[in-house]
Amino acid sequence: RQEQYRSLRGIPAITRDGTAITLQLNAGLLVDMPNIVDTGASGIGLFRTELQFMVSERMPSTSEQQTLYQQVLIEAGGAPVTFRTLDIGGDKILPYMQAAEEENPALGWRAIRIGLDRPGLLRSQLRALLKASSGYHLRIMFPMVATVEEFLRAKSMVGREQAYLRKYGHPEPESVSLGVMVEVPSLLFQLDEIASHADFLSVGSNDLLQFLFAADRDNKQVSDRFDPLSAPALRALRAIADAAARHGCPVTLCGEIGGRPLEAMALIGIGYRAFSMTPASIGPVKAMLLELNVTELANTMSTLLGSSEKGSLRPALAAFAAAHG
Ligand code: PEP
């Protein structure tokens, strides 16, 4: 099996009926970078910048951050890298950072919320990213955005850092794209606004599903109770893909479900064309999509999601997969 997956490395990720699917990797440290070549992925769709902060004994300085980002871009060898700004707080507490105990850390002071409340921290990271990216296309996305306004504030912070660097004559990135992680359900009701302001969207389905079903992603007793292949989950995910398409806004899905072949198949069936996943998932997902007829699948999915059938679509989707190789 492993051998079979390895042999797919150089084969383009195109479905049987000619739809190209982008397969990228989730990463967080320099040691993850050789996985691009090992798996044949087309880039890093999610670089979790908090990893550097978590393995460090003190707050990494702007120049230490810049050094890491620069090395990441060099090791990516021209492949696109999407950096996610710090997703700390909640359960990802940094030992050197003061934070109050919280009753519900997942719903607490975390990610972009800290970034906006403590602009020094986010500004230092944005500056490091901008400086590291001269001569590169810089892609930044913000985690746990709950309102359009939060994204606009983050965006204006980037603008201020760019103006600062320009004023002091620092070389600039070739281009800067700013994206939003869709992982808080409130964004489901601001999809047109957010898709019109963002350069790209990235669905954090781990968090989105945990919040949608009110089920702690790390608590086995509840995390498996709700199937991502059920109508409510798939309709929510489809609404995001639809809004992205309406606005010509590229969308990637970077949660764990994108790395499971049957789930990835269903996501392709509702309009997703780009995924970011762990290295070990690239082979199995590619093997699935090489056999896939998207038009047929899309019809089946639209019938399934339109019917009043309750419960999981998993058996029906598994049957579709079995019947089509
Ligand atoms: C997600 O929430 O789906 C995601 C990709 O981010 P993380 O797992 O780091 O929260």
Ligand code: MG
């Ligand atoms: Mg998340």
